[in-house]
Amino acid sequence: MKLMIKLSLLLFMGLSNPVAYADTLTFGIVPQQSAAKLAKLWTPIFNYLSDKTGESIRFSTANDIPTFEKRLLTGEYDFAYMNPYHYTVFHQVPGYEAIAKQKDKRIKGIVVVRKDSPLKELSELNGQTLAFPSPAAFAATVLPRAEMALDGINVTPQYVSSHDSVYLGVSRGFFVAGGGVIRTFNNTAPEVKDQLRVLWSTPTYTPHAIAVHPRVSKDKVEKIQQALLAMNDDPEGRALLKTISFKGIELAQNTDWDDVRALNIKLLDDLLK
Numbered sequence: 471m472k473l474m475i476k477l478s479l480l481l482f483m484g485l486s487n488p489v490a491y492a493d494t495l496t497f498g499i500v501p502q503q504s505a506a507k508l509a510k511l512w513t514p515i516f517n518y519l520s521d522k523t524g525e526s527i528r529f530s531t532a533n534d535i536p537t538f539e540k541r542l543l544t545g546e547y548d549f550a551y552m553n554p555y556h557y558t559v560f561h562q563v564p565g566y567e568a569i570a571k572q573k574d575k576r577i578k579g580i581v582v583v584r585k586d587s588p589l590k591e592l593s594e595l596n597g598q599t600l601a602f603p604s605p606a607a608f609a610a611t612v613l614p615r616a617e618m619a620l621d622g623i624n625v626t627p628q629y630v631s632s633h634d635s636v637y638l639g640v641s642r643g644f645f646v647a648g649g650g651v652i653r654t655f656n657n658t659a660p661e662v663k664d665q666l667r668v669l670w671s672t673p674t675y676t677p678h679a680i681a682v683h684p685r686v687s688k689d690k691v692e693k694i695q696q697a698l699l700a701m702n703d704d705p706e707g708r709a710l711l712k713t714i715s716f717k718g719i720e721l722a723q724n725t726d727w728d729d730v731r732a733l734n735i736k737l738l739d740d741l742l743k
Contacts, residue, residue: 494526495690498547500556500678501531501538502603502610502633502654511657515710522697525690534631535604542566543741548686549694554730555608557679559738561724566681568726569695573702573718576674579609580655582640582666583647592623592670599626601636601648606737608730610636610649613672616733634658641665653715676726680719695721 497516499508508531516527530547532538542550545564552560554577560566581600583589595618602611610633618625628645630636636648637655641662647669655663680698682691701707702718711718 494528495548495686495694496528496530496546498530498532498538498541498550498552500550500552501533501535501631502607502651503657504632504634505531505533507634507657511714515714518701518707518710519694519697522700523690523693525693527694535607539606539738539741545683545685547683549680549682551678551680553606553608553678554676554727555606555612555735555737557681558727558731558735559742561681561727563742565684566679567684568679568681568722568724569691570680570698570719571722571726572677572716573720575677575717577609577651577677578674579611579613579672580650580652580668581614581647581670582637582650582655583669584640584643585665585667587646587667587669589646589669592618593621595625595647596623597625598646599628601630601639601645602627603631603633603636603649604629607633607649609651609672609675610654612733612735612737613675614649614670617672634662637662637666656715675729679722679727 497512499512501508509529513529516529519525520527532541539556541547542552542556542560543563550566552566557566557568561568581592581595589595602615605611605627611627615625615627630639633650633654636650637658639645640648655666655668698719699721701711708718
């Protein structure tokens with residue numbers, strides 16, 4: 471009986487230990503929205519890719535963006551969907567390489583206010599406390615704050631962990647305004663979105679990267695990259711992409727994010743030391 475108990479415990483530990491799933495590829499998604507919402511949106515896509523490639527692909531994320539950044543730094547994800555600034559950082563260390571991005575897409579940040587807000591101009595936010603997802607959220611935080619600073623608009627940032635939290639906080643009147651992006655704004659709950667309007671938007675940049683850790687074998691990378699691209703021509707694949715507000719997927723290369731590098735953002739430099 472003792473032997474059986476020990477064997478059962480070992481089996482349970484093996485199932486609980488990620489090492490036991492050496493052949494499972496983890497795909498990390500930047501936590502712009504709640505983990506539950508992201509899992510609902512992305513798990514069907516990963517099931518689709520698993521079926522098409524014969525590889526086991528598992529959804530993963532983090533509770534907040536700073537935790538996601540630490541996991542990228544330690545290479546916890548085999549593949550990851552990360553914001554443009556994250557890609558420029560974690561391409562350096564640990565060496566994530568872009569393989570794809572959203573087709574025909576340029577990313578821009580937005581500042582939202584309640585629909586009934588009297589605010590008309592960005593300058594009217596001077597001296598106010600605004601909601602942002604996290605310090606290094608590229609389009610939702612970095613771009614709006616940089617533009618405001620250039621225009622002499624001083625705001626106090628309040629970081630609330632996700633885009634959804636920004637929209638909810640503004641809709642409930644906890645904040646006069648907050649930063650986000652069009653894609654997550656369109657995907658937020660209708661009862662929240664219907665209470666908001668876009669006050670202002672930033673210039674556009676190369677969008678989020680789908681990138682792979684250098685440890686993943688070339689044949690696996692090619693299979694998944696081709697399966698991602700094939701979604702454009704498959705009705706089922708296109709329907710799945712529509713759920714995450716993608717018009718399609720296209721090939722990407724490292725130099726595509728040179729426009730972001732040109733901004734010379736230093737927010738995460740300490741992580742690389």
